[in-house]
Amino acid sequence: MVAVDLPESTRPAARRSPARGRRAAGRVLPLVPAFALIALFFLGPILWCVYASFTDVALTGATASTPHLVGLRNYRRMFSDPAFGQSLWLTVVFVLGSAVIGQNVGGMALALLMKSRHRIARAVVGAIVVGAWVMPELVAGFVWYAFLADDGTFNAILHAVGLHGKSWLYAMPLVSVIIANVWRGTAFSMLVYSAALSNVPEDLLEAAAVDGASSYRRLRHITLPLMRRAVMTNLMTITLQTLAVFTLIFVMTGGGPGTKTQTLPIYMYQSAFKFYQLGYGAALAIVLLAVGGVFSVVYLRMMREEV
Amino acid sequence: MTTAVSATPRTSRSPRLSTTGPRRGAAAAVAYLVLAVVAIAFLLPFGWLLLASVSDQASLKADVPHQLTLRNFADVLTGDNLHALANSLVLSLGAAVLTLVLAAPAAYPLSRYSRRFGRPILLGLLFATGLPITAILVPVYGLFVQLELLDSIPATTLFLTATGLPMAIWMMKNFMDEVPIALEEAAWVDGASGFRALLRIVLPLMLPGTTVVFTFTFALTWGNFFVPFILLVDPAKQPASVAIYQYFGLHGTASYGLLAAFSILYSLPVVVLYTLVQRVLGNAFALSGGVKG
Numbered sequence: 001m002v003a004v005d006l007p008e009s010t011r012p013a014a015r016r017s018p019a020r021g022r023r024a025a026g027r028v029l030p031l032v033p034a035f036a037l038i039a040l041f042f043l044g045p046i047l048w049c050v051y052a053s054f055t056d057v058a059l060t061g062a063t064a065s066t067p068h069l070v071g072l073r074n075y076r077r078m079f080s081d082p083a084f085g086q087s088l089w090l091t092v093v094f095v096l097g098s099a100v101i102g103q104n105v106g107g108m109a110l111a112l113l114m115k116s117r118h119r120i121a122r123a124v125v126g127a128i129v130v131g132a133w134v135m136p137e138l139v140a141g142f143v144w145y146a147f148l149a150d151d152g153t154f155n156a157i158l159h160a161v162g163l164h165g166k167s168w169l170y171a172m173p174l175v176s177v178i179i180a181n182v183w184r185g186t187a188f189s190m191l192v193y194s195a196a197l198s199n200v201p202e203d204l205l206e207a208a209a210v211d212g213a214s215s216y217r218r219l220r221h222i223t224l225p226l227m228r229r230a231v232m233t234n235l236m237t238i239t240l241q242t243l244a245v246f247t248l249i250f251v252m253t254g255g256g257p258g259t260k261t262q263t264l265p266i267y268m269y270q271s272a273f274k275f276y277q278l279g280y281g282a283a284l285a286i287v288l289l290a291v292g293g294v295f296s297v298v299y300l301r302m303m304r305e306e307v
Numbered sequence: 308m309t310t311a312v313s314a315t316p317r318t319s320r321s322p323r324l325s326t327t328g329p330r331r332g333a334a335a336a337v338a339y340l341v342l343a344v345v346a347i348a349f350l351l352p353f354g355w356l357l358l359a360s361v362s363d364q365a366s367l368k369a370d371v372p373h374q375l376t377l378r379n380f381a382d383v384l385t386g387d388n389l390h391a392l393a394n395s396l397v398l399s400l401g402a403a404v405l406t407l408v409l410a411a412p413a414a415y416p417l418s419r420y421s422r423r424f425g426r427p428i429l430l431g432l433l434f435a436t437g438l439p440i441t442a443i444l445v446p447v448y449g450l451f452v453q454l455e456l457l458d459s460i461p462a463t464t465l466f467l468t469a470t471g472l473p474m475a476i477w478m479m480k481n482f483m484d485e486v487p488i489a490l491e492e493a494a495w496v497d498g499a500s501g502f503r504a505l506l507r508i509v510l511p512l513m514l515p516g517t518t519v520v521f522t523f524t525f526a527l528t529w530g531n532f533f534v535p536f537i538l539l540v541d542p543a544k545q546p547a548s549v550a551i552y553q554y555f556g557l558h559g560t561a562s563y564g565l566l567a568a569f570s571i572l573y574s575l576p577v578v579v580l581y582t583l584v585q586r587v588l589g590n591a592f593a594l595s596g597g598v599k600g
Contacts, residue, residue, distance in 0.1 A: 034409040037465065037472065041469035045447045049443070052449060113341055117335070132352075136574055137530055142567075151366065157351075278445065284445075288441065300430060300434055
């Protein structure tokens with residue numbers, strides 16, 4: 001990334017304060033509309049959320065109009081709430097399974113497999129994998145709901161090869177949504193890794209091959225170390241994206257059966273909008289934001305040189 | 308939709324290292340086999356969608372239809388559903404245009420002036436891109452209730468724009484960095500203001516980048532289900548994503564053919580848009596300027 005810095009000398013070095021003031025205004029004014037909107041609809045709600053998480057504000061009933069401060073009650077309730085612990089755990093498994101393992105490893109494998117294959121093969125496989133990614137999340141949810149249904153395609157295939165199917169969405173709901181999310185998100189990692197792979201100098205790999213390094217050793221000691229940055233950035237990005245997945249799970253299982261796929265976003269939705277406890281929902285939202293914030297800071301530290 | 312992998316022109320120069328020739332051939336064959344399996348596995352879930360949409364008696368099975376029909380498509384394009392698609396268009400176009408109008412001027416000083424000025428802002432924006440929007444929806448709902456903004460399409464558009472802005476400004480700034488500053492300096496010498504230089508020189512030169520940001524915002528808004536699901540309660544104001552979901556819940560198992568047809572019609576605009584942008588701009592879209600690894 002080219003950081004175009006105006007050398008200080010190319011600008012008229014105005015020592016006089018009016019000119020400097022005008023220049024400062026010229027820099028800051030264009031930022032104002034965008035940041036006003038961000039403050040109103042992004043930052044403001046987060047601050048309100050912090051406040052609401054300390055109240056008993058509800059959607060209906062007496063506490064809807066006159067919420068009371070309840071201190072840490074929502075948080076205390078949360079940490080003694082087994083449903084919260086479970087949903088935190090489900091979120092961790094969902095993120096690890098579908099992003100860190102599924103999409104990340106799958107995307108890397110696809111990128112490596114597609115490198116130096118025939119142009120048409122790359123185009124076709126790329127189009128299919130990216131197609132799953134371009135589809136709206138809602139449609140992906142429907143498609144997988146149908147695919148894994150009792151008389152869906154997957155069971156039909158199993159039946160055709162003489163195996164007995166299952167009600168996958170009831171028998172293995174978490175695995176089902178994880179696989180659906182891998183299907184949906186692998187394209188992103190594949191695109192990132194393909195671009196990074198094309199930046200690995202070919203002559204380095206050729207030199208190693210001449211020296212007798214096996215393809216595994218070339219991958220292990222040349223390609224992967226050179227892609228380290230891309231891998232780290234990608235891992236952060238997909239972790240943050242997967243943490244917030246709502247629609248796919250909501251459409252496929254609705255968080256169920258029971259609470260078996262009730263990840264944090266789903267639990268937050270149910271607390272706030274189904275059971276009308278906005279305060280408790282806000283506390284859950286704060287946890288989700290905090291987890292996202294921690295990952296975001298790590299991501300920031302890695303991107304720091306780029307800014 | 309050729310993906311970002313097209314940058315290996317060296318493959319045609321194959322007869323190098325002839326000693327590894329046979330093994331290389333075998334490895335390539337295995338790779339093609341695996342790729343074929345992966346492609347089929349990725350394609351299979353789509354099967355039901357396509358078959359059910361043209362079947363007269365669709366179920367959750369991916370059966371070959373007894374009789375091919377386009378009736379599902381005709382039946383689903385009724386007044387209410389067309390209205391929902393129009394709502395989607397209003398939301399997505401509104402958010403995409405507004406994003407460009409706000410992000411371009413904001414990105415300009417961040418790209419052109421000293422790093423000491425822009426760095427903290429950029430770091431803040433980058434941090435914001437990582438926060439889960441899903442979580443912000445609880446307080447935003449509270450805000451919308453108090454300001455009586457529920458069921459307001461303009462307010463929902465503003466919210467969708469605000470959540471996309473950090474990423475959009477960041478992307479715009481990266482694309483702007485690629486435009487050499489010399490041209491603007493000439494314009495400044497001729498007395499053009501910074502705003503005119505941005506409008507007349509920088510933006511036309513970064514048209515591919517602008518298109519990417521526009522498409523990115525449009526597609527994200529078009530595909531968004533959760534935000535309108537919470538903020539737009541009146542069925543007359545709901546976009547296609549929510550309409551399909553409600554439709555499915557209301558008509559249930561009786562109308563899988565309609566559900567599939569509606570889903571395809573709803574997906575079509577973003578797929579077409581993505582393909583067009585990809586064709587015209589090549590790899591630019593794949594990485595969206597946001598993830599430069």
